[in-house]
Amino acid sequence: MFKLSRKLIFVTIIAVIIATIAIDFFAMSGKLLSPLGYFYAFFSVFMLLYVVYPLYKNRRLTSYYWERTRKNRLAMLGLFFIVFLVILAIAGPFFTQDPNHVNFEEKNLPPVGFTTSQSVYDSQTGSLRNAEISGTWKHPLGMDDKGRDILAMLVSGARVSLQVGLVATFIALIIGVIIGVSSAYFGGMVDNILMRFTDIMMTFPFFLLLVFIVFIFGADLTLIILIIGMTGWTGAARIVRSEALSLRTREFVLASRALGASDARIIFRHLIPNVMGTLIVIATLSIPGVILAEAALSFIGLGDPTVASWGRILNAGQDNLETTWWVAVEPGIMLFLTVLSFNFLGDGLRDAFDPMSEL
Amino acid sequence: MNILEVKQLKTYFFTRRGIVKAVDDVSFDLQKGEVLCLVGESGSGKTVSALSILGLIDLPGRIMGGEVIFDGKDLRQYTPRQLRNIRGKRIAMIFQDPKESLNPVFTIGVQIMEPMKIHLKLSDKETKEKATSLLERVGIPKERFFSYPHELSGGMNQRAMIAMALACDPEILIADEPTSALDVTTQALFLEVLMDLKKERGMSMIFITHDLGIVAEIADRVVVMYAGRVMEKAEVTQIFENPRHPYTIGLLNSLPNFTKKKKLMPIPGQIPSLIDLRGCVFHTRCRFAKEICAKVILQEATVDEGHLSACLFHDSQEIVKASKEVGV
Amino acid sequence: MPGKKASMGEYIARRLFYSLIIAWGILTITFILLRLAPGSPADNYLANIAASGRARDIAQVQAAIDARYGLDKPLYLQYADYISNLLHGNLGWSLSTSLPVSELLSKHWIYSFELIFLSTVFAVLIGVSIGIYSAVKQRTKADYAVTVFSFMGISIPNFWLGIMLILIFSVKLGLFKTYYDTSLPLFSLENLKAMTLPVITLGSGMLAGYSRYVRSAALDNLRKDFVRTARAKGLPERTVILKHVFRNAMLPVITIIMLDMSGVVFGGAYLTEIIFGIPGLGRISFNAIFADDYAVVVAVTLIGAVVTLIFNLLADIAYTYLDPRVRYV
């Protein structure tokens, strides 16, 4: 019974979101929610209806895969760090100071446990003198050359990275699934055209294309996310297509067709649930790529100048390696750990979903 | 005369779910010039037994005990290098799926010459001549020397496998379900070639199969296996006419026969998991099982000269009666 | 399967035909993106004029520029011009350097080539060997070490790795210069030394990736029945691994290495050049971005795509050549 109402709920929610956007644009002139805000509304409802609820409903299967994943220690380590990062990104900003707050008094303060010798302007003598400066617990990760707290910047950077990673991957996956499934299912000319288009998109080196498009259209976080999402679907489309093609000839799909199941039923009840495992793995493994791409963009100065992303901190830090090395080291470590965690988790999930792997 | 003797062989697989006793306390011997058939269903341990003879067990599997006496010496004590001098030279092996068992990127000619190059000190020309004549002997035209496995049919590939196995004139050939991937007519032709070669060269052969028809056709003696253990060992006629283990009886009663229509009496239940087996491995599916069967394992009892059964009650009236009723 | 095998030549002809379609698609998409861009190549120039107060000239200058770039023509003619220019090797003028783009590129491509070539050799040699090694030693400490190392290599952002290498080896230890010295002759030991850190920066991620691919391909093949056959023949383990397993494992890996050229390598080379100041295509495109030099950015993007296309083609051909099972379909 819930199955029918689930579609209904979904359609209603989309209608409400579209209506809100319309009101937003025509009556409120775009002030109600940011574009990302809409996306999150849609994203959470979608996840609830099509990921969380099915996982809950098929508890046996969920716990089976969970048990298999749990056996991979590295994957669990990765998951642990990701959960930590999510909590940090959501709750962190309430506990750290404003990342944009500038305090020249405390500029170039090293992290706790480190001491550096710097020339400091002495207000009494009016001249520069050398002083030993040690890190303090007030700013455990130190300050940059403008006296901004690095911990605060890293926390807000975590938010940016996760936003980019999740949202762009989600967009890419949706496009990938639509293209992959329709290509496999309709075959013939449709397949030919879609796959040639995928080939063309794949032939652009991803990062060069990204730089190119950001160069043309300008740097804005929402735009960057959209661009990554709209160029990064090719791998997913190919994998989904080949999985769907092999599923199409599997006997259980034939059995369904022999029963007179409709195309929609076969796609939604057999194809999609069976590529779901692959999709989750693709998602987990493409999030780090996306995070890295955004960081690299910011690093070379093409990121959104209004947000404190890890790549931007790094970019600022590389100019003063001799004096304030920590500004370049710390965001890199965060980036590295995040990417590593997603890769560990993705690899663990892949093994868990692979029926051939012996666990 | 015994040419090969396997004594109390144990091969276990150490999986995350537990220890799988794929082969547990298996003993049999092979006489010179005879065909010994290992029969059993999937998971019975027949393939693992054969691989264990040549030490071809991969991790997570390990041979945990037992002896493999060949030529008066225990192959298990051999160094890897000594063992390699036996493999392919004195004991050769062919496998189930010929397409998978040949390397797809090398021509069959190259693959047939390979064992000769290692084991025999022949000139390149002699090697090639021998390989070509072997190919022709197994019924493959010699132009096929330069063909890749995917260019040949399953039956042809299996013949190429034989040519490769016989390249160094081995004393023993172990054939692991060599025909189960072939069609019946191809199978018949293949078996004919195989048996001819065996007679011609006086080889001894261990033939692994699940097909009782093939057993009846080619075996001199039979070892019936189930769940990693030997259930019954006997001359082939004894197995078909006087089976004394409930499993053998059950198998024969499960077998549909195309020469006459008969009622099937299947063995109930499923093949058990090989982890945590207690008592007689067959007791969960045995219609003659008593309480004691869940506790005790009977090693092997002699029914007759050369006829052994692992059933406690192989002499009981019920089983003798059931044995008489088996009509194949 | 019955049916005739198509000839290798026909197969290559067909792949070339596909590649042409893709190349055309690439040009078209770039054209569309350029035309969708908010603003034209002349905007900056115009802004300068506007700032200097000679506002009445703007319309005139605008018209002149539009005519110069053909922006006054209808869209389909612009498209035709664009394609025909590219086909004639005419990539436009670089405003910031006052050179034809083609000349600029021909001066700088060798640096990118050198970096990518050295890194690939470095990554393939080491990556393939440790991949095979770790597959053979599956589930031992050595294998776990390689696995963890590979994961770290894949996950470490290469631009950060570059900075860390500079920080440690150049700034703290003073072993290398912090910046690539363009005055060094290309084929010299000094140059090779200067390339050390950049090659490690770009190569380590590739290396880690290849070792993962090779390991899993080798494991797949180690499980195959033909490996058991090879062992049953009495072949020494070395021959089993290096002849039977290696040959089969390398088939997919070669393709992956070729395909990798696009995503990982170009992006990585771009960043590596920027960090170390190597004046390759990445670096000049980077400079061009901040000089608003359209033609150079477009040219580098197109070259990246075309080179990728060529590598894809090579990958296909190499695969069919190496794997006897492939039918040229």
Added chain:
Amino acid sequence: MKLLEIWNIRKYYPISLGVFSRRAGELKAVDGVSLEINEGETLGLVGESGSGKTTLGKVIIRLEEPTQGEVLFKGRNIFSLKGDELKSYRRQVQMIFQDPSASLDPRMTVGDSVAEALLIHGMEDEEERMSRVGELLKEVGLEAGDASRYPHEFSGGQKQRIGIARALALRPGLIIADEPVSALDISVQAQILNLLSELKSEYRLSLLFIAHNMGVIRYLCDRVAVMKAGRIVEEGSVEEVFTSPQHPYTKALLEAAPVPNPHARRL
């Protein structure tokens, strides 16, 4: 009474080479087959791999359109059926597949797999559906509680039982069984054969039984058709064909099949 009549069915697959679509030839999977199955009868279709028997099965169940020919079910051409009539045909003809592991959706409980047929054919009430699934599972020798389990929790033989339950769900008149026991071990194979034999008489089923094993055909079938390279070379009652085969190919097949009797050996 004739239930199914097959008239001169041909199924050719084009063999084309790539983008220029040069037609290199045709694979004649089924090349002019005519057969009929009477109500309550079991017809065995025997042949070696590549003989076209599976393709013929798929044509009958309308998973493949034939290149030529007609299939009449209860006198009506099934390829002209549309809408409700087609649905009714689908209800009356079901298929059992060879590979029990591939024939069940690994992401669905076996209960849902069996219930899918009921759902598609309009049994909306979930409770009713599930109780019917329970009955079906019991009928094939499983338990009603098994409905909430997933395919990976069952052995090959049990999965094949579930496949049979799914085929029986709509109480079809004709079942096409494509090598349903060839992937199973001998002891389990006999269980499934007995189950099919019981269900056959209980439901008055007609069965098209595709197999390569002569013994299995003999055990279960009333009539047999021997197929080779897309054609039927011999057809007749099992008794007749097996005791006095006429066609050389049938003779070859029977001679090649090993007999489980050591006194009858030929090698």
